Amino acid sequence: MTQEIYSPGLEGVIAGETAISTVSGGLSYRGYSIEDLARHGTFEEVAYLLLYGELPNAQELDALRKRFAAAATVPAPIIDAIRQFPAAASTMDVLRSAASMLAHWDSDVADNSHAANIRKAERLLAQLPIVMAARQRLKNGQETLPPKNGLSLAANCLYMLFGSDPTPVHAKAMDVSLILYAEHEFNASTFTSRVIVSTLSDLHSGITGAIGALKGPLHGGANEKVMDVLRAVGQKDNAEPWIRSALARKEKIMGFGHRVYKDGDPRATYLKELCNDLARETGNEDLETMADVIQRVIWEEKKLPPNLDWPSGRLYHYMNLPVELFTPLFVLSRVAGWSAHIIEQLDNNRLIRPRARYTGPERRPWRPLAER
Ligand code: ACO
Numbered sequence: 001m002t003q004e005i006y007s008p009g010l011e012g013v014i015a016g017e018t019a020i021s022t023v024s025g026g027l028s029y030r031g032y033s034i035e036d037l038a039r040h041g042t043f044e045e046v047a048y049l050l051l052y053g054e055l056p057n058a059q060e061l062d063a064l065r066k067r068f069a070a071a072a073t074v075p076a077p078i079i080d081a082i083r084q085f086p087a088a089a090s091t092m093d094v095l096r097s098a099a100s101m102l103a104h105w106d107s108d109v110a111d112n113s114h115a116a117n118i119r120k121a122e123r124l125l126a127q128l129p130i131v132m133a134a135r136q137r138l139k140n141g142q143e144t145l146p147p148k149n150g151l152s153l154a155a156n157c158l159y160m161l162f163g164s165d166p167t168p169v170h171a172k173a174m175d176v177s178l179i180l181y182a183e184h185e186f187n188a189s190t191f192t193s194r195v196i197v198s199t200l201s202d203l204h205s206g207i208t209g210a211i212g213a214l215k216g217p218l219h220g221g222a223n224e225k226v227m228d229v230l231r232a233v234g235q236k237d238n239a240e241p242w243i244r245s246a247l248a249r250k251e252k253i254m255g256f257g258h259r260v261y262k263d264g265d266p267r268a269t270y271l272k273e274l275c276n277d278l279a280r281e282t283g284n285e286d287l288e289t290m291a292d293v294i295q296r297v298i299w300e301e302k303k304l305p306p307n308l309d310w311p312s313g314r315l316y317h318y319m320n321l322p323v324e325l326f327t328p329l330f331v332l333s334r335v336a337g338w339s340a341h342i343i344e345q346l347d348n349n350r351l352i353r354p355r356a357r358y359t360g361p362e363r364r365p366w367r368p369l370a371e372r
Contacts, residue, residue, distance in 0.1 A: 103204035121339030133160030183337030226313030255310030
C-alpha cells in the first residue's frame with residue numbers, strides 16, 4: 001500500500017539523496033561554502049570539485065585545463081547547422097539543439113559508466129561555450145573565433161564573443177558568476193536531468209532536457225527578464241512609484257523570491273558586491289541605485305528577497321553582454337552541476353517514478369461513436 005503524500009510543486013519533499021551540495025546553513029558545494037569558492041577558487045576548480053568530489057591539486061588542475069583545451073572544438077556539421085538555424089531561434093534553443101547534436105559525435109555516447117560520464121561532462125563544458133559564442137557571432141554576421149589557449153573558460157567565453165582579451169575585472173566577474181551558477185541541489189532542471197537518466201538514458205539526453213527546463217522564466221530564464229524590469233523602470237526617480245504600482249497590480253517581479261531561500265539567497269548577496277564594483281567602473285551607478293530601491297520596496301511590501309538572477313542580470317549587462325546570452329551563460333556553468341547529479345544518480349540508480357493523485361471522472365461505460 002502506497003501512503004499518499006502530496007505537496008503541490010513537490011514543495012518541501014525530499015525527493016532523493018545527494019552529496020553534491022546543500023542549502024542548509026548557506027549554500028555549499030561538497031562541503032565548501034560558495035563564498036569561499038567564489039572568493040578563492042576558479043570555475044575550473046569548482047567544476048573539478050563537483051565532478052570528482054574533491055578540490056584538485058596543482059597537477060590535477062593542470063591536467064583538467066589540458067583536457068578542456070583538447071576538447072574545445074565543435075564538429076563542423078554542428079557549426080554549419082547553426083548557420084542554417086532561423087535568426088529568430090533563441091540562443092537557449094540553439095544550445096539545447098547543440099547539446100543533443102554533440103551526442104552524435106561523442107565516442108562515449110552510449111557508455112554510461114562513471115568514467116565515461118565524467119569524460120562527456122568535461123567535453124560539454126569545453127564545447128558549449130564555443131556553441132554559444134559561434135551562434136552569437138554568426139547571427140551578427142561575424143565569423144566564429146576558436147578559443148584562445150591559456151585563457152580560463154570564463155575569459156574564453158568573453159574572448160570568443162568580443163574577439164579581444166577581457167580585462168582582469170571582467171574575467172573575474174564572469175568566473176565568479178559561473179561559480180555561483182554551477183550547482184544548486186534539486187532545482188527543476190537538475191531534477192529533470194536526474195529523472196531522464198534514471199531510465200538509464202544517457203548524459204547528453206539529461207543535459208538536453210535540463211537546458212529545456214532551465215529556459216523557463218520561473219527558473220534560469222529569470223536573469224534575462226530582470227533587464228525588462230529595469231528597462232521598464234527607465235530612471236532611478238521612477239523606481240519607487242513603478243515598483244509600488246507593479247506590486248499593487250500583483251505583478252511577479254523577476255529576480256525575486258525563491259522556493260527554498262525565504263530570507264535571502266546567499267549567492268545574490270555575494271554577487272551584489274561585484275555588481276557595485278562593476279557599476280562604478282562602467283558608469284552604471286544609477287542602474288544600481290534603481291535596483292536597490294526596487295529591492296528595498298519589495299522587501300518592505302512582500303518580504304521577498306532577491307535571488308541570484310537579480311544581480312547577475314545587471315552584472316552581465318555591465319559587461320556589455322547581450323540579454324539573450326544571460327540564461328545561456330547559466331547553462332555553460334550548470335553543466336557541471338547537472339553532470340555531477342547525473343553521475344550520482346547513475347552510480348546508485350533507482351527509476352524515478354512517482355504517483356499522481358487522480359482527479360478525473362469516475363469509471364464510465366464506453367459509448368459508441370454514433371451515440372456521442
Ligand atoms: N514577485 C512578486 N510576488 C512574488 C514573487 C515575485 N517575484 N515571487 C513570489 N511572489 C509571491 C507570490 O505571488 C505569492 O504571493 P501570495 O501568497 O500572495 O499568492 C507568494 O509570494 C509565494 O510565492 P510562490 O509563487 O508560492 O513561491 P514559489 O516557491 O512557488 O515560487 C519562484 C518561487 C517560482 C522562484 C517565485 O518566487 C517566482 O516566480 N519568482 C520570479 C522568477 C524568478 O526570479 N526565478 C528565479 C528563481 S532562482 C534561479 O532559478 C537561479
